[in-house]
Amino acid sequence: MIEISNLTKSFGKHKVLDNITFRVGEGEVLGFLGANGAGKSTTMNIITGYLSSNEGKVLINGINILEEPEKAKKLIGYLPEQPPLYLNMTVSEYLDFVYQLKGIKLNEKAEKGEKSEKQQHIEEICEMCGITGVYKRLIGNLSKGYRQRVGLAQALIGNPEVLILDEPTVGLDPVQIIEIRNLIRELGKKHTVILSSHILSEVSAICEKVIIIHNGRIAAASVTDKLIKEFQDSNRLRLTAEGDAQELVKTVSVIYGVDSVEIDETKTNSSAAEIIIRTSKDVRGPIMSRLVEKNIGVINFGLDTVSLEDIFLKYVGGESDEGSIQERAE
Amino acid sequence: MKAVYKRELNSYLNNPMGYVFLGIFVLFFSVIFCYINLYSLVSSNISYTFSYMIYAMLVLMPLLTMRLMSEEKAQKTDQLLLTAPVKASSIILGKFFAAMTLVLLALVFTLPHIVILVIQGNPGFLVTLLAYIGFILYSSVYVSIGIFISSLTENQVISAVLTFAIFMGLLALEILFVPGIQSPTLYKILSGISFASRYSDFSMGVFNLTSLVYYASAAFLFLFFTVRVTEKRRWA
Numbered sequence: 001m002i003e004i005s006n007l008t009k010s011f012g013k014h015k016v017l018d019n020i021t022f023r024v025g026e027g028e029v030l031g032f033l034g035a036n037g038a039g040k041s042t043t044m045n046i047i048t049g050y051l052s053s054n055e056g057k058v059l060i061n062g063i064n065i066l067e068e069p070e071k072a073k074k075l076i077g078y079l080p081e082q083p084p085l086y087l088n089m090t091v092s093e094y095l096d097f098v099y100q101l102k103g104i105k106l107n108e109k110a111e112k113g114e115k116s117e118k119q120q121h122i123e124e125i126c127e128m129c130g131i132t133g134v135y136k137r138l139i140g141n142l143s144k145g146y147r148q149r150v151g152l153a154q155a156l157i158g159n160p161e162v163l164i165l166d167e168p169t170v171g172l173d174p175v176q177i178i179e180i181r182n183l184i185r186e187l188g189k190k191h192t193v194i195l196s197s198h199i200l201s202e203v204s205a206i207c208e209k210v211i212i213i214h215n216g217r218i219a220a221a222s223v224t225d226k227l228i229k230e231f232q233d234s235n236r237l238r239l240t241a242e243g244d245a246q247e248l249v250k251t252v253s254v255i256y257g258v259d260s261v262e263i264d265e266t267k268t269n270s271s272a273a274e275i276i277i278r279t280s281k282d283v284r285g286p287i288m289s290r291l292v293e294k295n296i297g298v299i300n301f302g303l304d305t306v307s308l309e310d311i312f313l314k315y316v317g318g319e320s321d322e323g324s325i326q327e328r329a330e
Numbered sequence: 331m332k333a334v335y336k337r338e339l340n341s342y343l344n345n346p347m348g349y350v351f352l353g354i355f356v357l358f359f360s361v362i363f364c365y366i367n368l369y370s371l372v373s374s375n376i377s378y379t380f381s382y383m384i385y386a387m388l389v390l391m392p393l394l395t396m397r398l399m400s401e402e403k404a405q406k407t408d409q410l411l412l413t414a415p416v417k418a419s420s421i422i423l424g425k426f427f428a429a430m431t432l433v434l435l436a437l438v439f440t441l442p443h444i445v446i447l448v449i450q451g452n453p454g455f456l457v458t459l460l461a462y463i464g465f466i467l468y469s470s471v472y473v474s475i476g477i478f479i480s481s482l483t484e485n486q487v488i489s490a491v492l493t494f495a496i497f498m499g500l501l502a503l504e505i506l507f508v509p510g511i512q513s514p515t516l517y518k519i520l521s522g523i524s525f526a527s528r529y530s531d532f533s534m535g536v537f538n539l540t541s542l543v544y545y546a547s548a549a550f551l552f553l554f555f556t557v558r559v560t561e562k563r564r565w566a
Binding site for chain 2: 045051
C-alpha cells in the first residue's frame, strides 16, 4: 500500500531524515514514535507530497507521489500537525470546500425528502468525529479539541484509502482521546493508517506495528506486541515487601533458581523494600512460599513489566528534547 | 480551481477587506470623475478618470492581493491545498480570478457614472468599452504581481508594503526616468516594457493588439512565477 524507500531530507546542512525505509500493508495501522524534532512530521509531509525528499521515493499503491501527484494524493487523507483550518469559515462551509477541493463526485442532487449522497457523506463524517453539534459554528470560535476533530473530519472526506494523521490526539481531553482512539481503530479496519505520536501508550493501544524514529533514522521497527515481548524478560521479577531490604535479599537469594537479587534503591524506603530478582527459571512459587514461611508481608510481586516507554527510552538513549536541540545547534 | 475561487471570493465578501477595497475604489473613482470629467476637463471620455485611477490602484491593489498566498502559509492551510489532488497552477488561478472578480465588481459600481455621461453628453460606446478593457488588463498585471509577491512571504504587511513599493517603483521609473533618457534605443526598449504607456493606447480609444498581448503575457508571467515559487517550496 505505502512503500517508502531510502528517504533522505536535509534542511540546509541539517539532515532531518536519513535513509528511511519502510512499508505499510493494506489495512495496517502503523505508529510512528519519536521525540520532538525526530523527523516524524517531515516524513509525513513527504509521504503526502507537501515536501519532497532529496533522495528516495514514496509509492502509494504503486503510484509515485512525485510522478503522478494528483493520482497519488487522491488516495490520501492528511491531518497535519497543525490542522489546516480557515478560521473565518463555518465547519459546514469548510467541509464543503474540502469536498470540492478534493474533487469528489458524489450525487449532489437530493431525492424528494431524502438527503443527497454528498450530504450523507459529510454528515456521516461529522457524526464519527463528533462535530455535528458545532456544524454551523465558525471554526475560529471552536476550542482546540474541536478544531482537531474538524481537522480529522477534513482528512476523512472522500473516504481516502490511506490516512496520515500527525499527532491526532494532541489537545484533546482524556474522554475525547479515548473516543478518537476508538475512531482510529475503527478506521484502521478499512483504511491504511499511519499515525504519529510521542505518547507511547497511545501507539501501543492503537497500532499493530510501530516504528521508532530517532534523529532522522529508524531506531526500531516491529510489531508492537513483539517489540514489547522482546524486551520483556520473563526471568526478571519485581518484589515489593515490608521490612528491611537487606533482610529481604538474604531471604530470597538462597532459593534454588535465583541467580541474583538487587535492590531498587529508588523505590525502597523505610517501610517497604523493592527488589529485582533475576532467575534462570520460573521460581515464583518457591519464593512466595518462602516469604509466607518467614512471615514477610508482600505488597506486590510479579514479572518486571517493560512498557513501550522503557523501550523507547532505551532506543533514544534517554536523551531529552534539549539534547536534540543542542545537537541541532552544533 | 472552482473550489479555491469560490472560497477566496467568499472570504473577500465575508471580510471587511473586500468592502474596504470596494468602498475606497468607488470613493476615489467618484472624486476623480467629478473633478476630471465633470469639472476640470468637462469631457465625456471616461478614460481620463481611469488613467488617474491607476494611481489609486497603487494603494488599493495591495489590499486585495496581500493575503492571497501569505495567509495560507501563515495559517498552514497551504498544507491542505498542496496535499489535495489539485495542481498548484489551478490553486493560483482560482485566487487570481477571485481577485479579478472583485475588480470587476468594483467596476460595476462605476456604471452609474457612465449613465451620467450618456445623459449629459456622448461618451461613445467603443471608447468607453476600450477604457474598461484597458483598465481590466492593467489590473490583471497588478493582481498577478501582487499574488507573486504574496507568495514570497508569510507576512501580510510585508507583502502589502513590498507590492506597493514595486508598483510605485515601476510607475516612478516610467514617469520620471524614461522621458529623460537620451539614447533612443534605450528609450524605445524601456517605454516598450512600460505598463503605463501601454495603457495610454487604450485610453485614447485605440485598440492595440500588441498591448493586449503585452498585458496578458505579463500577467501570465507573474502567475507562472507564483506557481514556480509555490512548487519550489517543496524542495527547499
